[in-house]
Amino acid sequence: MTESKIESSVRAGYFGSFGGQYVPETLMPALQQLESAYREAMADKSFLADVDNLLRDYVGRPTPLTFAERLSETLDTTIYLKREDLCHTGAHKINAVLAQALLAKRMGKKRVIAETGAGQHGVATATACALLDLDCVVYMGEVDMARQALNVFKMKVLGAEVIGVSAGSQTLKDATSEAIRDWVTTVRDTYYIIGSAIGPHPYPTMVRDLQGVIGREARSQIIDIHGKLPSVVMACVGGGSNAIGMFHAFLDDQVRLIGVEAAGLGLHSANAATLSLGRPGVLHGTLSYLLQDANGQVSPVHSVSAGLDYPGVGPEHAWLKVSEKAEYYSATDAEALEAFQELSRLEGIIPALEPSHALGALKRLRSENEIVSSDVVVVNVSGRGDKDMATVAEELAGLSS
Amino acid sequence: MENHLDLMFQELEKDKKTAMIPFLPAGWPELDSTTKIVDAAVRGGANAVELGWAFSDPLGDGPVNQVAYNRAIRNGSSGSSILQNVSEIRNKHSRLPIIVMGYANPLLSYGVEKWASDAKAAGVDGLICVDLPPQEAIEISGVLKQSNIHPIFLLAPTSTDERIELIASYGTGMIYCVSVVGITGARRALSSELPEFIKRVKEKTNVPLAVGFGISDADHVVSVGNIAEAAVVGSAFVEAISNAQDNDYEAAAEKFITALVNGG
Numbered sequence: 001m002t003e004s005k006i007e008s009s010v011r012a013g014y015f016g017s018f019g020g021q022y023v024p025e026t027l028m029p030a031l032q033q034l035e036s037a038y039r040e041a042m043a044d045k046s047f048l049a050d051v052d053n054l055l056r057d058y059v060g061r062p063t064p065l066t067f068a069e070r071l072s073e074t075l076d077t078t079i080y081l082k083r084e085d086l087c088h089t090g091a092h093k094i095n096a097v098l099a100q101a102l103l104a105k106r107m108g109k110k111r112v113i114a115e116t117g118a119g120q121h122g123v124a125t126a127t128a129c130a131l132l133d134l135d136c137v138v139y140m141g142e143v144d145m146a147r148q149a150l151n152v153f154k155m156k157v158l159g160a161e162v163i164g165v166s167a168g169s170q171t172l173k174d175a176t177s178e179a180i181r182d183w184v185t186t187v188r189d190t191y192y193i194i195g196s197a198i199g200p201h202p203y204p205t206m207v208r209d210l211q212g213v214i215g216r217e218a219r220s221q222i223i224d225i226h227g228k229l230p231s232v233v234m235a236c237v238g239g240g241s242n243a244i245g246m247f248h249a250f251l252d253d254q255v256r257l258i259g260v261e262a263a264g265l266g267l268h269s270a271n272a273a274t275l276s277l278g279r280p281g282v283l284h285g286t287l288s289y290l291l292q293d294a295n296g297q298v299s300p301v302h303s304v305s306a307g308l309d310y311p312g313v314g315p316e317h318a319w320l321k322v323s324e325k326a327e328y329y330s331a332t333d334a335e336a337l338e339a340f341q342e343l344s345r346l347e348g349i350i351p352a353l354e355p356s357h358a359l360g361a362l363k364r365l366r367s368e369n370e371i372v373s374s375d376v377v378v379v380n381v382s383g384r385g386d387k388d389m390a391t392v393a394e395e396l397a398g399l400s401s
Numbered sequence: 402m403e404n405h406l407d408l409m410f411q412e413l414e415k416d417k418k419t420a421m422i423p424f425l426p427a428g429w430p431e432l433d434s435t436t437k438i439v440d441a442a443v444r445g446g447a448n449a450v451e452l453g454w455a456f457s458d459p460l461g462d463g464p465v466n467q468v469a470y471n472r473a474i475r476n477g478s479s480g481s482s483i484l485q486n487v488s489e490i491r492n493k494h495s496r497l498p499i500i501v502m503g504y505a506n507p508l509l510s511y512g513v514e515k516w517a518s519d520a521k522a523a524g525v526d527g528l529i530c531v532d533l534p535p536q537e538a539i540e541i542s543g544v545l546k547q548s549n550i551h552p553i554f555l556l557a558p559t560s561t562d563e564r565i566e567l568i569a570s571y572g573t574g575m576i577y578c579v580s581v582v583g584i585t586g587a588r589r590a591l592s593s594e595l596p597e598f599i600k601r602v603k604e605k606t607n608v609p610l611a612v613g614f615g616i617s618d619a620d621h622v623v624s625v626g627n628i629a630e631a632a633v634v635g636s637a638f639v640e641a642i643s644n645a646q647d648n649d650y651e652a653a654a655e656k657f658i659t660a661l662v663n664g665g
Binding site for chain 2: 012020021022023024025026027028029030032167168173174177180181184185187188280281282283284285287290292294295296297298
């Protein structure tokens with residue numbers, strides 16, 4: 001890359017060669033305004049105190065790190081679970097949402113929009129908007145609205161307007177496109193809370209910073225409980241917000257960081273394994289890995305988990321992959337469903353289908369001796385499985401019939 | 402070698418006329434429609450043409466163009482078929498400025514240097530990438546300029562003076578001024594903030610200005626002509642073709658452009 005003077009002054013938000021701001025010009029001033037407002041807020045002690053207080057008193061942080069004794073015995077290794085499933089609203093999404101809703105208020109924006117796949121980000125955003133008295137509109141693909149009906153109802157109860165998106169695959173990708181179109185039109189009075197570490201700068205950095213609380217807590221908890229750092233840290237990757245939040249505290253440590261994508265029906269069939277099978281491309285404002293065809297059209301993707309059903313991935317993960325600071329594997333729908341049941345029965349913890357992929361990959365990697373008996377593994381349980389009960393019931397009925 | 406877009410603006414300036422630039426998704430409604438519709442638009446009075454390079458996720462476009470792009474992709478329209486369209490058009494219209502308008506990913510997938518070289522051979526005069534603001538297009542702009550293709554950037558009513566200066570320093574050929582804060586799609590009235598916005602841009606640059614997004618009738622074209630050098634008509638043109646009687650797309654295209662150019 002050539003580094004002209006103008007380039008270094010205006011080209012922002014790169015992780016290696018990934019990231020950037022690939023957006024219609026209409027949004028550029030808003031992104032620059034957001035970046036400076038975010039920087040100011042993060043340097044303001046009273047803002048940070050407000051965020052910390054909400055995380056403690058409202059979300060219930062710190063979340064526990066639980067030793068999974070029976071799962072450890074079964075897989076013959078040592079496994080700890082970071083319990084983001086115990087966050088208020090049931091997943092890690094609220095960590096990044098509350099601070100951004102506070103930022104929206106600070107910037108004088110009265111309307112908040114969001115996209116959602118599984119509905120956890122939509123519920124978290126609707127929750128923060130109820131708490132902080134902001135108008136809330138959530139875009140959701142119609143396929144996802146059907147498979148996550150409970151979360152749709154929750155958002156409505158919380159006072160949000162849920163707009164179904166019937167374009168394209170009617171999933172997270174299309175909901176994100178529609179939210180961006182809304183923002184292009186309403187940018188002057190609307191704050192867009194993106195649900196993952198994706199999108200144009202400053203979103204990937206901002207979401208990573210705000211989700212970084214997961215890894216900071218986990219790192220200090222494992223040292224307290226186990227007396228040393230883990231050898232492996234694992235998290236599922238759709239857009240990659242829970243994984244980047246978990247990984248960041250461990251980047252300078254001698255710890256294997258393993259991200260797990262959705263292999264859907266298999267890597268040779270319908271899947272959402274962006275980092276495994278994609279190549280660099282631009283979607284939703286960022287240059288990262290992308291599942292696309294030979295003409296650069298975005299490919300249809302599949303995962304049993306609505307939260308991982310996305311053809312792109314956060315740009316920092318693309319950078320961690322090519323710089324070999326993290327490893328990326330995938331787990332199929334079937335592996336995730338098996339791990340979902342196993343954790344439920346062995347530990348009394350019903351995980352969401354998204355982190356079930358991380359657990360599924362853990363089991364396979366252990367069986368292949370990629371992870372060994374002496375390893376100490378921290379797995380991020382990014383959310384709880386309540387929202388997935390109907391999907392799982394349907395899938396298991398399909399498997400047994 | 403002169404660029405056809407520059408020549409067009411020089412000639413129209415002498416005649417004190419506004420350029421009429423229709424936007425047409427390439428490979429739509431049928432894969433082989435493009436050249437015939439462009440012929441019809443030129444008969445109707447189009448001075449240049451913008452060919453849309455279909456993308457699966459066009460986040461700057463409203464429903465009309467989204468539907469058209471999806472159909473173009475299903476028809477098999479691609480980066481290379483568009484350049485074939487350009488070659489055909491160039492054979493018939495040696496002086497017509499031909500601009501390609503699309504999104505970053507299909508371009509990056511094609512390969513920027515390969516595209517610039519193929520597009521030059523086909524006869525492309527300019528490229529607009531909706532999601533490629535200038536700071537992400539510094540190298541790409543250089544590659545395009547070497548092939549005598551103008552890198553055309555967009556400005557919006559939300560653009561700050563700083564952004565206007567940045568785009569004025571990188572963009573050549575013309576600057577595409579988005580008339581509204583929003584996505585593409587026909588609108589009943591032009592934005593009331595348009596004259597002030599265009600005035601702010603004119604203070605910073607002498608590059609010809611094209612106004613687009615929402616332009617849908619002859620009155621809009623006259624209003625744009627009072628403040629800018631070109632009017633781009635997109636979704637309204639696409640809709641007119643969609644609604645063509647007996648699928649006579651050419652007749653619909655010619656009639657629509659004639660009405661816009663001649664004041665209804």
